[in-house]
Amino acid sequence: MQVFKFGGASIKDAEAVRNMSEILKRFPDEKIIIVVSAMGKTTNALEEILHLKLEDLSIDTAIQDLFKYHASIIAKLFENDEAKTLQLLEQIFEDLKIKLAEIEKSKYDESYDSIISFGEMISSSILLEFLVKERFPISKIDAKDCIRTDETFRDALVDWEQSKKLIKKVIESEFTQNQFAITQGFLGGTKHGKTTTLGREGSDFSAAIFAYCTNAKAVTIWKDVPGILNGDPKKIKDAVLYQELSYQEAAEMTYYGASVIHPKTIKPLANAGIPMHVRSFSSPEKGGTIIHDCKIVHEIPCIIIKEKQSLITFKLTDFTFITEALFGKIFEALNRHHIKINMMQNTAISFSICVNDDLHRLDQLMNELKNDFSILYNKGLELITIKNCNDSLVERMRADKEIYMEQRTRKNYQVVKGV
């Protein structure tokens, strides 16, 4: 058994979907679980629709645009035989509208998951129809019935024991006749049948969950890059490809924010000793990067740029120092609101954290702590981390923009700056 994951970019239009089916044809002798994300930028579009709805604004145009986007992919994939798939799409959009009418403003996280999950429900349905038409021996499995989570909506925690049992049962029945099974990334389900999501860009993690629970031979994540490089090739022109990475190095890169892999992906694979390949969907003949149990330690610098960052500074204004009790108060609130710290620093009277821009969560946090601290807040920043840093690279990264916070250890450098 192998697990393949195709992200938004690899299924963003009809041509990309056809390319995906060509990739599958290269593996005639493998049983493969195919984990798919929402097509293109659908998740962002659904977030926009949800926010319009929560602000009591019209959602009609945004829904129509999203429908048209998927309908045009269907038209190109099925040519004159699109009626059945189009009808399926119409039905899913009817369900989406019903769910939007039902959302409760007081339950933001739960509403978010019930709406945003439609992206993967749509993509998996269209892809199944297309792959069946192309005569792939394939069926669809519902990730909500396989990945059991708690009720931490938008960042659900996996119940590994239950998920293992559920996945084993479903997989055993699906693969008796078929070579492939397609499922949704990013989604899970609670024991009460509610839909959850695993955190933005969580489909890589879904692939790792399926691999861990089936003890798969390998996971392959098909991306729009040749593999993992020592910097995002879209931003760092001279970035070089790692042919091999240890689980440790890969996990560290994702921790600092290398968006190529979701941070929760590596742990289950490392625990089970399952290798992960990151390969280019436009050059599937190339090997890409393998992440596995190896002793390699790279000495070249690695640059990780994390966008959409906020800097929050908690200050005491009456000349008392920040005590451990006050740190405790801040950490406790961060934990409760599921806000992760990407970098932090303190002075005698202040404590600053760099966190992901998540207005909803950050508003709640600041409201809660505003009576204890004076709070300063900057958004729209970026956090740059250089592993194995050197002076010239540090100077290159510090240049141009305003610096809000920086830190250097012997090997690593981090800076929060304007964009």
Ligand SMILES: Nc1ncnc2c1ncn2[C@@H]1O[C@H](COP(=O)(O)OP(=O)(O)O)[C@@H](O)[C@H]1O
């Ligand atoms: N170190 C890196 N190596 C390769 N790609 C990177 C790296 N850091 C960031 N990226 C970015 O990750 C993107 C692929 O990840 P992502 O957009 O999540 O793919 P998908 O949604 O298709 O799974 C690339 O387009 C690239 O811009």
Ligand SMILES: N[C@@H](CC(=O)OP(=O)(O)O)C(=O)O
């Ligand atoms: N569609 C979800 C989950 C995901 O992982 O997507 P992608 O594989 O395209 O990054 C998101 O955009 O967050």
